[in-house]
Amino acid sequence: MSAFRLAAAQFPVSEPRTWDEVETLLSRWVAEAADEGARLLVFPEYAAMSLAALFDEATRDDLNLQVIALQTLRERYVDLHRRLARTHGVYLLAGSFPWTLDDGRTVNRAWLCAPTGNADFQDKQIMTRFERESWQISGAPTLKVFDTAHGRIAVNLCYDCEFPLLARAQAEAGAELILVPSCTDTPAGYHRVRVGCQARALENQCIVVQSPLVGEAPWSAAVDVNVGAAGVFGPPDRGFPDDGVLALGTMNRAQWLYADIDLAAVAAVRRDGQVFNHRHWPEQVTVPAARLHPL
Template sequence: MRPAGGHPVTVATAQYPIEAFDDVEGFRVKAARWVQDAASRGAELLVFPEYGAMELASLLPEAERGDLAAQLHGLQPLREAFVETWRALAVAHGVTLLAPSLPWRLDDGRFVNRAWLCGPDGGLGHQDKQVMTRFENDDWGVAAGQGLRVFDTPVGRLGVLICYDSEFPLLARALVEAGAELLLVPSCTDTRAGYQRVRLSAQARAIEQQVAVIQSPTVGEALWSPAVDINIGFAGVYTPCDHGFPPDGVLTQAQDATPGWQLARLDLARIRALREHGQVNNHADWAHQAARLAPGIEAVALA
């Protein structure tokens, strides 16, 4: 359910390194340390990045962890322990938490990129990536999931756009029309250009839809993994560029690649108010596009 009175929420977005473990317990210790750190600083919503769970591939035999297809299959026996670890941490600290996404095998044998949302009461929900990159489609064999979801949580109604999904405005619009007031964008990019595409798209979605957008990237090198060997990104929280918010729409953004949290105090009620009293009316004016396009596009030769 939504927070009573729509009180401001402290959000934390992770700049998360892919690391290698000797055993599953090493993963659990790291997860607990990260959640404890954010919760101890007052965070109520924690966002982890796309494919952060690929660090579990470090537990596979060397031949498997160095092979893209073998990694997908090798991770599946670990997935229940993975989800339960994050679910238990959300309950223990009383937070809402988007866990790092991981490849998830469906009953039909296909693999999707799945992010699990964990609630403070132990509830679980998941969102699969909708539009796949060339690497996922052509090289890795990770397929698109079916359908978008919105999640009612103690911090508000959330939608999740996994990395490349954020670059498609109609996906964000569908979530907002379904009531999403905060969009989470977990990401994993291996070039600065890739990071900028996702960041700029996240900011564009915040402006277009008059919502807040939280981006969480992977960072650093994991050269033992052919899937997530290089990771470039900066965690950030973005808002509309309007009354009461930063002129550039950047509520917070990491300044370097150091792993850690970016925290921000986010007042969703103030963002919702912009739809009634802002300098512009992007959310409501979205529908005007169809009317403007209805006559078609006229080609004109200059006389």
């Protein structure tokens, strides 16, 4: 099915006191989007960090203790999203989770859940300064493309979309739609991700979806301030808006952003666009090395 409705969450950071509150909030959000006809739902990067509010004050105050404590909830968290995807018959990208591996490293992992209840994950590839220097989150260099009933979908977690070769590798593996869950604490950070999304849509002549975490959580050292707007972007070419913006949310407001898309438009623009960015990408390997010239 090439045409369908997607929903990108401008999802609010929260301070739940019980697991029931977590489940109620997510169930309400998913039901609302499904009732509006969305078949693919995207939640933001690090949306799972609200779960740290469930722990005692000492854990809430320590980033490393939060990560350790969150491991006790991770299977429950994924199972909830799998159940919601199955119940509502949707594909659902869960808010990413700091996931500790058997070797002791912790990665930033986003699970894509299918209507069947199956799930697979994409780990973030390139860490920001905060993740590296303050949090010791590691990259996990494995890129995936998910073959779904709604086309071939890739995931770039936030900062990843600012590096063109990651999305390009996924596009060459067949990706038509790239999901970009994000978490940024300044307008500049938000715009860096948005510019990355639009650049990736241009280069690969595909559709890119940004879903940001929004709101404030003064209790959290990880997601205390969150700014951004959801967006759905395509190449500024035939079959797409002149600026490539298919939909754009209201800055910092908790909301779903909906867009009706047709991936046949991706195939069409790659086949007969005004330009052929996707097709002409390999020609870059013939570009000679630049040399420094005194002037």
